[in-house]
Amino acid sequence: MRYSFKNDYAEGAHPRILETLIQSNLIQQNGYGLDDYSESAAEIIKQKINNPNAKVFFVSGGTQANLIVISAFLRPHESVVSAATGHIFTNESGAIEATGHKVHAIESSNGKINSEDIQKILDVHQNKPHQVKQKMVYISNSTEVGTIYSKKELTDLYQFCQEKDLYLFVDGARLGHALTAETNDLTLEDFGKYTDAFYLGGTKNGALIGEAIIINNESLQEEFGFHLKQKGAMLAKGRLLGIQFQELMKDDLYFDLARHANQQAMKIKKAFQEIGCEFLCETFTNQIFPILNPDQIERLSINFDFYVWKKLSEEKSAVRLITSWATSNEMIEKFINEIKNLK
Structure with a gap:
């Protein structure tokens, strides 16, 4: 079986999470997110973002989080702006559109958008009430191509x-x-200050399943629970999500796991750089996009699995390689040895 660099959720969950699930298995708890573990996890998150007035809700996955947040916050005639590479525009099977909301896509070479991009969309939607009204800006961090927003970029967008x-x-x-x-x-505190809402992903960082939605804008909090229930996201056994985030957040295990994934990716990035490889974009997270020729892709594919992300020409394609919290040094070394042989 080929070792996979296709995603960061190929493994199950961090052992600490599994151990806590077993240890707490026969302890009775309230349902629907009112259990001790979920309430504890929510309090830890609010402390870490330094926003005691935030509300925290746990759901099972990223598409579910995006769909519920966007459909809950927007009125029927309102729309959302996203990068063309954004997950809601490219990889959610029209989930947002299925709720009746238009997604305005902005082309971006690095996966990020700025106020100038958004203003152009606002400028061509002035014929009210005949056109939809833009009401939300959606960004991802890190982006779909592994890039990140700076503090200035985030604060400028929020302003x-x-x-x-x-x-x-x-x-x-x-x-x-x-x-x-x-x-x-x-x-993390900046996200509690400079966003109306955001979520912390667990699925791609050591959890079995789960995302923690944090709503900072108090005007959007009160009836969000109704949307969770109506969309089938309010788990009777909400403890399963609460336990995972309590373990991930209580002593920063969440960040230790992410840092490990990044470091493993940077080792691979360095190996490609040493053979003179170019990249689709400059990234410092756990996603890298080296540009390879068909022969190099074929040779690496013998023992390793990954996506061919974008065909640039007949002789060049960008591939996507993703490391995870569980990517071992042994596998990194094996992969690097094969990269060296590509030169």
């Missing part, structure tokens, strides 16, 4: 959204990887 009466929502499926990247200057 712009405040001025234009737009919500700013951050997809944090890989937020741990963004915050532990060597070039990062944002903190």
